[in-house]
Amino acid sequence: MDAALLEDIKGAGYWRVNLRPLSVLGEKLSIQKCRDTVSASSVQLRGWDYPHIQHGNDQYGGVENGDGFFESWTSFLNHREFWRMYQSGQFLHYASMWEDRDDSVDTARPFLSIVGTIYLFTEIVEFTSRLANGLQFKDGFAISIEAHHTRTRRLWVGPNRMPFFAPKTTAAENVAVNAKMTVDGAQSSQQVALAMCKEFFDRFGWNPADDQIQADQIRLLKQQF
Numbered sequence: 001m002d003a004a005l006l007e008d009i010k011g012a013g014y015w016r017v018n019l020r021p022l023s024v025l026g027e028k029l030s031i032q033k034c035r036d037t038v039s040a041s042s043v044q045l046r047g048w049d050y051p052h053i054q055h056g057n058d059q060y061g062g063v064e065n066g067d068g069f070f071e072s073w074t075s076f077l078n079h080r081e082f083w084r085m086y087q088s089g090q091f092l093h094y095a096s097m098w099e100d101r102d103d104s105v106d107t108a109r110p111f112l113s114i115v116g117t118i119y120l121f122t123e124i125v126e127f128t129s130r131l132a133n134g135l136q137f138k139d140g141f142a143i144s145i146e147a148h149h150t151r152t153r154r155l156w157v158g159p160n161r162m163p164f165f166a167p168k169t170t171a172a173e174n175v176a177v178n179a180k181m182t183v184d185g186a187q188s189s190q191q192v193a194l195a196m197c198k199e200f201f202d203r204f205g206w207n208p209a210d211d212q213i214q215a216d217q218i219r220l221l222k223q224q225f
Contacts (some may be wrong), residue, residue, distance in 0.1 A: 001064065001073045001081060009080050013110060013153065015120070016146040019128055021089040022034055022139040022180065029135070033069040034085035035063075036166035041130035043123045045220050050123035051083045078102050087088075089135065094201060099156075099221075111156040112147070118197055118216045121145065125193040128181045140182035145196060147175045155204050168206040175203045190217055 006184045029037075054061040054072045061074035066084070073082040081095035099111055124145060132140045155168040177199045179192050197213050219225060 001062070001071055005073055005075055005080065008075075009082065009094050009096045010148070010157075012100040013112070013147070013149040015093075015095045015097065016144075016148065017091075017093040017095075017124055018144040018146075019091040019131065019141045020144075021137050022182075023137070025089050027111060028087040029085075029089060031070050031087065032066050033135075034087060035065075037131060037134045038070070038072075038083070038091070039087050041127055041134050043127045043130070045123065045223055046119065046225065048079060050120070050127055051095075052079065052081055077119060089137065091131065091141075097149075100149075107156055108154070109141075109146050110149070110153040112150070113156050113158060114201070115158050115216050116194075117200065118213055119220050121197050121200070122190065122193040122217050122220055125179075125181055125189040125196070129183070129189040131182050132181060140180060140184075143179045143181055143192075143196070145177050145200070147200070149173070150175050150203075155201070155206055157206055164206075168204045170204045171179055175200060190214075190221070193217065 020084050039053050040052065042053050054063050054074050057063065057105070060076040061072070063072045069084045069086045071082070071084040074080070078098045078101035081093065083091065083093040084093050097112065098116070099105070099113060125143065128141050128143055150170050151173045152169055155164070157163055177196045179196050181189065181192050193215055194210060194217065201208065
């Protein structure tokens with residue numbers, strides 16, 4: 001991967017997602033298994049999949065077999081991302097915040113879309129669940145989602161919704177939330193994502209009722225946009 005892409009991603013608001021197996025693998029994955037399992041587990045519920053599956057190498061991105069991992073990268077329009085799946089079972093993903101790349105939104109900056117965040121968290125946890133099942137990781141994964149360059153960034157409700165009376169912002173330069181996704185059925189991926197969203201939004205001083213977040217999750221999962 002071109003190191004300049006990761007530098008570009010980190011130059012503005014970005015997400016860092018890290019999934020770690022909750023138990024040590026008995027046998028490391030093959031590089032091909034890393035590639036195939038991520039591809040099979042990818043979540044495609046809207047116009048852009050999570051994580052994005054790049055097919056081959058072209059002007060917009062590429063794929064590569066590395067020393068102990070398989071990696072993919074993409075730079076297309078507002079999308080800039082890079083991910084690696086390691087033979088240890090760890091998954092690492094960097095993605096730019098589209099809010100810092102899209103000039104068409106008429107609102108004060110820097111901002112973070114509430115609906116976009118709910119969608120992203122729901123996709124991440126659903127992907128984690130699929131990955132755990134695809135790899136037969138009975139103990140599941142530890143999930144870490146980090147938002148970077150968040151200081152003074154405000155939550156944006158989006159168009160056609162009642163705006164906040166006062167801005168919902170954070171003084172934290174970075175905001176991180178963590179959870180566990182197991183395959184024992186104790187919690188669904190939607191429930192885990194809901195809890196992570198609530199913790200994340202609390203850092204901005206916003207504490208919505210569960211059903212507010214769940215309504216957007218359902219719209220995503222049913223693709224009723």
